[in-house]
Amino acid sequence: MKTLKLADTNEFTQGAMKRFFLVEDSENFKIINFNLDAGVTFPVHSHDLDGELSIQVLEGEGYFLGENEAEIPANKGDILISQIREPHGVRATTKMRILVTIAPPI
Structure with missing residues (x-):
């Protein structure tokens, strides 16, 4: 078992996105914490792989983004x-913390 302290990754970079890898070498999944300053966009993208992901909003507000400007x-x-x-993708309207889980990991 492993315990992670999300409070330890509560850092922001003005006008940018800050990334913390919380679990990066699991064979089964990857968890990444991204902190976006207000007004920052994590651009819409996709991966040519099978699998699923989740994006959980830990703090703040914004928009989940998708194709066709959804x-x-x-x-x-x-x-x-x-x-x-x-x-x-994600666009933050306030300071925003998100937790992304990817399975299987990429």
Whole structure:
């Protein structure tokens, strides 16, 4: 077992996205904490792989982004679940912390 302290990754970079790898070498999944300053966009992208991902909003507000300029409101406690192949991204309207889980890891 392993315990992770998300409070230890509560850092922001002005006008940018900060990334912390919490679990990066598991054979089964990867968990990544991204902290986005207000107004920062994690661009819409996809991966040519099979698998699923989730994006959980830990703090803040913004939008989950998808193909064809799709925007879904994203607030604290919301979780987006998608195929890895499906275009996905996030735009923060306030300082925003998200936790991304990818299975299998990429």
